[in-house]
Amino acid sequence: MRKILFFLTFALMVLATWMTLFYAPTEVVMGHVQRIFYFHMGTVWAATVAFTVVFVASIYYLVKETAKWDTLAYCSAEIGMLLLTLTIITGSIWAKPVWGTWWTWDPQLTTTFILWVLYAVYLVLRSGAGGRGKKARYSAIFAIIAYVDLPVVYVSARIKRGISPVVFGPGGGGIDPAMMHTLLVTLLGFTLLFVLLLGERTRIMNMENQLYARGGRVG
Amino acid sequence: MRNILLIFRKDFLVEWRSKQIFPTMFVFSLLLLLVFNVAFEFRSDVDSRAVSAVIWITFIFSGLLALGRSFSLEKENNAFAFLLLTPVSRSYIYLGKLLSNTVMVLLSELFILPLFLLFFLFDADGASLSFTGTILPFLGVMVLGTIGFVSLGTFFSSMALNTKLRDMMLPLLVFPLIIPVVITSVGICSSILEGRPPDYYAFSLQVLVSFDIIFILLCSILFEYLIEDSGD
Numbered sequence: 001m002r003k004i005l006f007f008l009t010f011a012l013m014v015l016a017t018w019m020t021l022f023y024a025p026t027e028v029v030m031g032h033v034q035r036i037f038y039f040h041m042g043t044v045w046a047a048t049v050a051f052t053v054v055f056v057a058s059i060y061y062l063v064k065e066t067a068k069w070d071t072l073a074y075c076s077a078e079i080g081m082l083l084l085t086l087t088i089i090t091g092s093i094w095a096k097p098v099w100g101t102w103w104t105w106d107p108q109l110t111t112t113f114i115l116w117v118l119y120a121v122y123l124v125l126r127s128g129a130g131g132r133g134k135k136a137r138y139s140a141i142f143a144i145i146a147y148v149d150l151p152v153v154y155v156s157a158r159i160k161r162g163i164s165p166v167v168f169g170p171g172g173g174g175i176d177p178a179m180m181h182t183l184l185v186t187l188l189g190f191t192l193l194f195v196l197l198l199g200e201r202t203r204i205m206n207m208e209n210q211l212y213a214r215g216g217r218v219g
Numbered sequence: 220m221r222n223i224l225l226i227f228r229k230d231f232l233v234e235w236r237s238k239q240i241f242p243t244m245f246v247f248s249l250l251l252l253l254v255f256n257v258a259f260e261f262r263s264d265v266d267s268r269a270v271s272a273v274i275w276i277t278f279i280f281s282g283l284l285a286l287g288r289s290f291s292l293e294k295e296n297n298a299f300a301f302l303l304l305t306p307v308s309r310s311y312i313y314l315g316k317l318l319s320n321t322v323m324v325l326l327s328e329l330f331i332l333p334l335f336l337l338f339f340l341f342d343a344d345g346a347s348l349s350f351t352g353t354i355l356p357f358l359g360v361m362v363l364g365t366i367g368f369v370s371l372g373t374f375f376s377s378m379a380l381n382t383k384l385r386d387m388m389l390p391l392l393v394f395p396l397i398i399p400v401v402i403t404s405v406g407i408c409s410s411i412l413e414g415r416p417p418d419y420y421a422f423s424l425q426v427l428v429s430f431d432i433i434f435i436l437l438c439s440i441l442f443e444y445l446i447e448d449s450g451d
Contacts, residue, residue: 062444117395123390128384138378141441142392143369148437149396156399156426159406 002199009196012189016182024182033097037180040090042190043083044112050080051119055147057138067209070136073143074126075201079194081119088112107157113150114153118146160181222307226315227322233292234323240285244327248281249334256338267412270339271405277331278361279368279397282324286372287389289320290380299377303446313374315441317435321369328361356411363424364404366431368397368440378445403427 020038027034091109092102117209126144129135175183208211232241250332293299302312372393380389403423410420417424 063439114395114398121391121395125382125388128388129382134381137444138382141378141445144441145374145396145434145437148433149399152399152426152430152433155424156402156430159402159423159426 005192005199006195009189009192012192016186016189019182019185025176025177030098033094036090036094038186040087040094041183042186043090044087045187046190046194047083047087049191050076050083050198051115051147053198054080054119054122054143058143061136061140062144067136068206070140071202071205071209072198073140075205076198077119077122077143079197079201080209081116081123081189083194084112084116084119088116096097107154110157111150111154115150118149122146222249222384223315223318226302226312227319230289230316230319231322237292239292240288240323241327243288244281244285244324247284248327248331251280252331252334252338266409268405268409270335270412271408273339273407274332274335275364275401275405276334278324278365279401281327281331282365282368283372283376283390283393284322285324285327286369286376287379287386289316289323290376291375291386294380308333309443309446310439313439314435316377317370317373317438318374321366323355324369325362325365328365332361352414353411356417357408358405360407360411360424360427363401363427363431367400367404367427367434368393370431370434370438371396374442374445375381377442399426399430403430 016038020035022034024038026032053076054073057069057076061069061073091112095104096102122139122142126135126139129138252273253275259269290299293302303309372389375392376389379385381390382388403426406423407420407427410423
């Protein structure tokens with residue numbers, strides 16, 4: 001199962017890279033730099049999935065109090081943090097030529113930034129909470145509140161007008177079918193990549209926990 | 220309801236007799252005010268946006284200072300453990316704490332506000348302060364915004380005190396979460412100072428009220444899980 005997932009993810013990511021670079025047509029106004037957008041969307045999508053996993057796993061942990069949910073939440077938060085950092089970096093690379101600036105306080109960017117800070121605090125809280133049970137419970141509570149907080153942050157940031165492109169939904173322009181194919185393959189690829197990483201990370205974490213339980217040293 | 224009021228009364232008596240939080244908050248706010256005044260080079264022509272921002276930064280900083288204190292008082296002599304022994308739902312304990320903290324923070328804000336208006340607005344151009352047009356809506360926003368950040372602040376101060384990092388943890392936990400309160404409160408206050416009609420900031424007001432409701436509910440539910448036991 002692990003091997004199948006690994007090869008499937010590998011194949012899809014290679015395909016996504018090829019499609020991004022060669023299959024997708026060049027955007028008329030933005031040119032080649034627009035191609036980074038597929039990976040930008042891929043990482044932000046996978047990060048969203050990651051933080052939703054953190055949220056759901058945290059609720060399960062509070063209700064069931066079994067360590068496996070806490071492990072899942074923690075590993076997912078770690079990977080989500082990585083993906084979100086990549087999102088911000090790819091977004092900045094895209095924004096510099098297109099908007100003429102690396103960063104601006106537009107609602108989507110503000111929300112992403114706050115999301116990043118929230119999960120950074122989540123990781124700090126885990127390292128500074130104290131005992132294992134306390135650490136798990138506190139971080140679960142924080143994760144739930146943070147997840148609920150985000151939509152409110154987004155709505156309040158929207159009080160000022162934004163400039164991030166809205167590609168889908170009302171007011172958004174349609175896109176070329178070839179671009180759509182590329183986007184879908186990239187999204188799927190990043191979803192699988194996330195699942196793969198999450199599986200591997202929890203496996204390592206469980207091994208660490210076992211070692212810890214046996215009184216071995218970790219790290 | 221009675222339980223909430225009893226906790227409120229207890230906290231208030233403690234503060235009335237010890238006078239720890241209130242003077243500290245007041246002096247701290249004054250110092251912040253001085254710092255901002257110096258930073259703005261004692262100019263009185265700063266715009267309403269900056270004034271609102273200064274007001275809210277002061278409120279939130281001094282408010283969090285008080286909140287951190289409010290739970291560490293309970294820690295002394297293990298008072299909180301006895302509070303938990305009372306046959307009351309944990310949610311009521313949270314709501315009682317929320318009420319007493321909100322009133323305490325609001326009171327000190329009320330003392331600070333006139334000084335603000337004096338330092339920053341008194342001789343600003345065209346700042347006509349009418350009671351119904353400016354002061355009353357302003358106080359309303361102050362209450363709503365304070366409830367907003369105190370609801371999360373009360374919740375997390377009881378969490379932060381039990382962590383290894385203690386007081387260090389509180390601002391870290393609370394600041395990113397209360398961004399909506401900061402955005403809406405500062406926005407509404409500056410609109411009010413500019414003398415805009417209520418329609419102009421109605422949406423912000425809705426967001427602020429929703430924030431208050433959502434987080435009071437969520438925190439009172441989660442409070443049960445927060446203080447399950449004092450083990451580990």
